[in-house]
Amino acid sequence: MKNYKISVIKGDGIGPEIVDEAIKVLNSVSKKCDFTLDYKEYLMGGIAIDTTGHPLPQETVDGVLDSDACLFGSIGGEKWDTLPRELRPETGLLKFREEMGVYANLRPAIVYDELVNASTLKPEVIQGCDIMVVRELIGGIYFGQPRANDGFKAYNTMVYTKPEIIRIGKQAFELAMKRDKRVCSVDKANVLEVSQLWRDTMNELSKDYPEVTLSHMYVDNAAMQLVRNPKQFDVIVTGNIFGDILSDTASMVVGSIGLLPSASTGDKTAIYEPIHGSAPDIAGMGIANPIATILSAAMMLRYSLNEIKAADLIEDAIKAVLKDGYRTKDLASFDAKEVLNTTAMGDLIAAYISK
Ligand SMILES: NC(=O)C1=CN([C@@H]2O[C@H](COP(=O)(O)OP(=O)(O)OC[C@H]3O[C@@H](n4cnc5c(N)ncnc54)[C@H](O)[C@@H]3O)[C@@H](O)[C@H]2O)C=CC1
Numbered sequence: 001m002k003n004y005k006i007s008v009i010k011g012d013g014i015g016p017e018i019v020d021e022a023i024k025v026l027n028s029v030s031k032k033c034d035f036t037l038d039y040k041e042y043l044m045g046g047i048a049i050d051t052t053g054h055p056l057p058q059e060t061v062d063g064v065l066d067s068d069a070c071l072f073g074s075i076g077g078e079k080w081d082t083l084p085r086e087l088r089p090e091t092g093l094l095k096f097r098e099e100m101g102v103y104a105n106l107r108p109a110i111v112y113d114e115l116v117n118a119s120t121l122k123p124e125v126i127q128g129c130d131i132m133v134v135r136e137l138i139g140g141i142y143f144g145q146p147r148a149n150d151g152f153k154a155y156n157t158m159v160y161t162k163p164e165i166i167r168i169g170k171q172a173f174e175l176a177m178k179r180d181k182r183v184c185s186v187d188k189a190n191v192l193e194v195s196q197l198w199r200d201t202m203n204e205l206s207k208d209y210p211e212v213t214l215s216h217m218y219v220d221n222a223a224m225q226l227v228r229n230p231k232q233f234d235v236i237v238t239g240n241i242f243g244d245i246l247s248d249t250a251s252m253v254v255g256s257i258g259l260l261p262s263a264s265t266g267d268k269t270a271i272y273e274p275i276h277g278s279a280p281d282i283a284g285m286g287i288a289n290p291i292a293t294i295l296s297a298a299m300m301l302r303y304s305l306n307e308i309k310a311a312d313l314i315e316d317a318i319k320a321v322l323k324d325g326y327r328t329k330d331l332a333s334f335d336a337k338e339v340l341n342t343t344a345m346g347d348l349i350a351a352y353i354s355k
Pocket residue numbers: 014018073074075076077078090093257258259273275276277278279280281282287288289290292330
């Protein structure tokens with residue numbers, strides 16, 4: 001029987017609540033599909049600061065690199081917001097992504113038929129929507145030097161090199177080849193030099209993919225188009241900050257940020273994490289939607305472990321649960337037959353799998 005080593009980082013806020021549900025579901029599907037999972041927990045973010053004095057302990061870096069894949073919850077919270085920048089949970093997360101070399105963050109935004117009434121957008125606008133946001137994750141303005149804040153003047157730097165743009169562009173074109181063969185590259189080339197290089201490079205790269213239609217859009221327009229007519233998009237490729245913002249926007253096309261999973265991939269390892277943060281406003285209340293994290297676990301099975309049947313079983317169980325009218329609080333006003341807490345939603349998805 002196959003056995004996989006999974007590193008687990010629960011993090012802060014709702015992180016532990018949602019990761020526990022994903023593990024519950026993984027255990028249910030692994031029994032059904034005849035493989036086992038060995039989990040090892042590592043600290044990161046606020047809890048790591050409180051325990052070790054540092055947001056990213058070396059043990060976490062080594063442990064994740066030694067595993068087959070990493071399941072990640074979320075980090076951060078007000079408690080740590082006043083720390084110097086280099087000691088903050090978010091700085092630990094960025095350093096973690098950089099050290100793991102996970103340059104491509106794949107954020108699918110799929111509207112399930114079962115949830116077509118779960119969005120504030122009209123059903124006809126969103127039905128059948130299936131977007132893949134390919135966000136560059138270890139470059140751009142979140143990482144660029146110089147950066148500083150002296151209390152009077154503050155600045156950050158948006159940097160991309162051509163090899164970095166080619167690397168992420170290739171991921172987008174390759175994904176598009178397996179999908180509807182359309183890539184929309186999002187930038188701000190009317191204002192930013194870095195975006196002009198991004199656009200020129202995408203144009204050059206597109207010559208290697210003649211079957212794929214490449215279009216370009218400014219990020220402000222892209223945000224508007226995402227809510228106006230999301231079905232016009234197939235693959236969106238963009239830089240770190242634009243992808244961060246546009247994928248949160250896309251979550252409202254789907255219905256809730258608690259539904260969107262992601263895979264952060266590179267050449268060394270992969271990290272599977274919901275797109276949302278630690279949601280301190282609802283932490284400990286038992287109302288967080290665990291589906292984004294459970295779907296991230298399904299992506300882990302599909303992409304890192306090649307357990308395709310298991311991934312399908314999870315996704316089918318989620319659709320069935322939603323079709324039967326079970327909702328967490330974030331989706332309570334959309335065709336809910338019964339509103340479940342976080343644990344009950346995890347229990348139910350696990351039970352549908354083992355049916
Ligand atoms: N990957 C990570 O670990 C990320 C961490 N953060 C950190 O998280 C903290 C909170 O950031 P926010 O801007 O509030 O973003 P957030 O994504 O944590 O929350 C935004 C809103 O969405 C809701 N929400 C998020 N996930 C949900 C879920 N699973 N179910 C139901 N509702 C959910 C929250 O209750 C909140 O109202 C900050 O410290 C931030 O830096 C933010 C984004 C990503």
